Amino acid sequence: MQKKIFIFLLVLSVGLFLLDRAHFLNPVRRIADSAFVPLEYIFYSGRQKVTDEFRILTFWQSGEARIKYLETKNRELLEAKVKAESLAAENAALRKQLGILPAGKFILLPAAIIGADSAKIIIAAGTDSGVRPGQTVVIGETLLGVVDSATPKTSVVRRPTASGSKIPAKIGEVRGLIAGEFNTGMLLTQVAQTEPIDVGDTVETSGEGDVPIPNLLIGQITKIKSRESDVFREAQVVSPVNLSDLSFVFIVK
Amino acid sequence: MKFTVQLLLAFVLSALGTAFFLPSLVLPLVGWVAYRDSPTKAYLFAFLGGLTADLTVGTLGFSALFFLFSAGVLEIYRKRYRLGAANLIVLLIFLEIIYEFIRRTI
DSSP states (O other): OOHHHHHHHHHHHHHHHHHHHTTTTTHHHHHHHHHHHHHHHHHHHHHHHHHHHHHHHHHHHHHHHHHHHHHHHHHHHHHHHHHHHHHHHHHHHHHHTTTOTEEEEOEEEEEEEEEEEEEEEESSOOGGGGGOTEEEEEEETTTEEEEEEHHHHOOOEOOSTTOOOOEEETOOOOEEEEEEETEEEEEEEEETSOOOTTOOOOEEEOTTOOOOOEEEEEEEEEEEOOOSSSEEEEEEOOOOOOOGSSEEEEEOO | HHHHHHHHHHHHHHHHHHHTTOOGHHHHHHHHHHSOOOOHHHHHHHHHHHHHHHHHHSSHHHHHHHHHHHHHHHHHHHHOOOOOHHHHHHHHHHHHHHHHHHHHHH
């Protein structure tokens, strides 16, 4: 009897697995998600609050150095802002002259984060909201990832840090590839030895491959990892976004 | 523990697991049921608990299938050897590693 129940449930599980893979169970998921998604959101928000409380406990150690660093960065940003404003005005004038639509005007769909780790983000928006695999997920003009799979109410976003993730990137005029490193970090690779890249350079999407939108910020080079004898230059890239500070992300439609 | 309470706990643990990306928090409950109650109840709980975990993240049936496999492994172990608390924890950690590996790979 026990064996029969076991085999029956096993067959049922395999059946459900195959049916869900073929999206035949979407109506069931839609109903179930109505109950699950709010609860998952509550738990995720709770997690963020708890993490914030603990962050205060460790802040005193690194706080002073971070404040000094941020003050320097703030001054640099103010200088960059002035430069950017004049460039934006010049750009707008040129665009007007050439009749090109303003850059960065995407249709964005907001979605609450209900789960995340270093390789994936789960968001409370799915096929019912028009989300489909392959869409780009951003916060501001920073790339967060690409929709990997979607159910009627939720979607899984693959982050650039995920193993197997490969995003064509550029550093100014230099072309390269951002590859996920063991679900924990990003590696800039496929950059020719002769190309000038350095710590502090910003890495952006080139608009090719999985991310068809160019000029989205991916991160900043924090360490050059390759040696001069290597065929390609490699560098460690870190995203400026701390996911635990975010509650919402935006899907580019 | 009443079966409905265990299922409710599975529901909460699944949602909690999604927030921290650890949906296999249900697995220890499967072990607990297999350890304390009957194998039939463990199979049923593995199936329903697995479905609950799958509804929060992943493909329906995947966790159910793996938790059933885990309950089966626990039952085979119990028939051959003495399933003490220490063995149970070691087995659960082992199963958890396999589960996480498969879940992150597919």
